[in-house]
Amino acid sequence: MDLAPLPDIYRRAPFAEDCAPRRLLRLFSGKWTTMILHMLHLLDGASRPGQLQRNIPGLSKKMMTQTLRGLEEMGLVTREVLQVMPPAVEYRLTALGQQFIEPLEMLYRWGAEHAALLDRVDRNAAMAAR
Amino acid sequence: MDLAPLPDIYRRAPFAEDCAPRRLLRLFSGKWTTMILHMLHLLDGASRPGQLQRNIPGLSKKMMTQTLRGLEEMGLVTREVLQVMPPAVEYRLTALGQQFIEPLEMLYRWGAEHAALLDRVDRNAAMAAR
């Protein structure tokens, strides 16, 4: 990986409470936040709730809506209500939201490409559990 | 960013509960996990608890030890007790642990380089809060 120099705030200790990396972590801290953003991206930036939920196993309606509300407030996602029966809604990544796909994609890709490391971690943990 | 093709599991829906990306997220889900790993790396892979804590504002002794225990069980960190008075301990990244620095570094760097986006997010959220 490329590790060119960065502004001082990045390396300087102490690691301020509100430094950018921490803020990013906070943004991604919800259990479903990143998956929803990422899935929206995989679905070409827009999706209806049902489709979204079907593609993220374990995601409940409640948590989906709740998380989407948060994303909406942050301006990462828009919510559009189509006036039809039965009701249809479309969530869409905003331009801002799309920018956050990049780090997610990096992270998810890294995970997929290093599944073997994750296996080692789990094996170690299982070992230690006894 | 480079987006070369990946194995199917990555793109295929549904997004399995135990797919690699999710496992990675779980690994990093603790509030302090990534910061501790990353700080250990910044400190050349090894540090005593005191130094570690001083460099991560807000980190309590309890959470530090607790998090380090977890990392130890997963084999990402070792704990070495130096037989001196007063007691001294040294935590060290394992070879396995060092491998996980790469994605962290990516994430943290991205955050530092895109602080402006995080500002926009916060501004939007503040706006919506009213």
Place this chain on the structure above:
DNA sequence: CTGCATCCTGGGCGATACTG
């Protein structure tokens, strides 16, 4: 200096049931 044992609170998260 390091670490453990407590105690306690908040809120993230899940299950269920109900409206339009």
Place this chain on the structure above:
DNA sequence: CAGTATCGCCCAGGATGCAG
């Protein structure tokens, strides 16, 4: 189909005090 309202659990995580 989309969303809301309740209820309640669980546990991450913070504060404090003690021990080696």
